[in-house]
Amino acid sequence: MTELKRILLAEDNPNDIELTLAALEEHHLANEVVVTHDGAEALDYLYRRGRYAMRRNGNPAVILLDLKMPKLDGLEVLRKLKSDPEFKSIPVVMLTSSREEKDLVESYKLGVNAYVVKPVDFQQFIDAVKQLGVFWALINEPPPGSVQKMN
Numbered sequence: 418m419t420e421l422k423r424i425l426l427a428e429d430n431p432n433d434i435e436l437t438l439a440a441l442e443e444h445h446l447a448n449e450v451v452v453t454h455d456g457a458e459a460l461d462y463l464y465r466r467g468r469y470a471m472r473r474n475g476n477p478a479v480i481l482l483d484l485k486m487p488k489l490d491g492l493e494v495l496r497k498l499k500s501d502p503e504f505k506s507i508p509v510v511m512l513t514s515s516r517e518e519k520d521l522v523e524s525y526k527l528g529v530n531a532y533v534v535k536p537v538d539f540q541q542f543i544d545a546v547k548q549l550g551v552f553w554a555l556i557n558e559p560p561p562g563s564v565q566k567m568n
Contacts, residue, residue: 456489
């Protein structure tokens with residue numbers, strides 16, 4: 418059986434958080450989904466700062482990153498992650514409602530692995546999250562040592 422991995426969800430919209438968690442849980446795609454509510458909190462989690470200073474070791478298998486968030490937006494978080502050798506190899510999926518070409522172009526320039534526009538329809542949203550979870554958390558093979566096994 419494939420080992421389930423951790424997913425980091427950086428999202429400020431409570432409805433999108435609830436839908437994403439429900440989709441991942443319904444399809445048993447992660448044994449842990451860590452939710453952060455803004456870009457600064459996502460970086461605190463990854464760098465083990467503040468309230469996350471004592472979290473378990475190991476990086477998530479994938480980061481689902483909203484583009485428009487308070488404090489630090491998704492592009493700033495992405496810029497920081499992809500410039501840091503410790504996090505550069507973690508797949509990042511921009512999961513956003515933005516269809517703006519400049520956001521899409523900038524995301525790929527900064528090294529995003531995928532850019533997914535959130536569907537408005539409930540079932541389409543659930544299906545999109547399921548597909549993301551299956552691919553990035555189960556099928557994709559990360560570089561050796563980039564995702565540590567969980568206890």
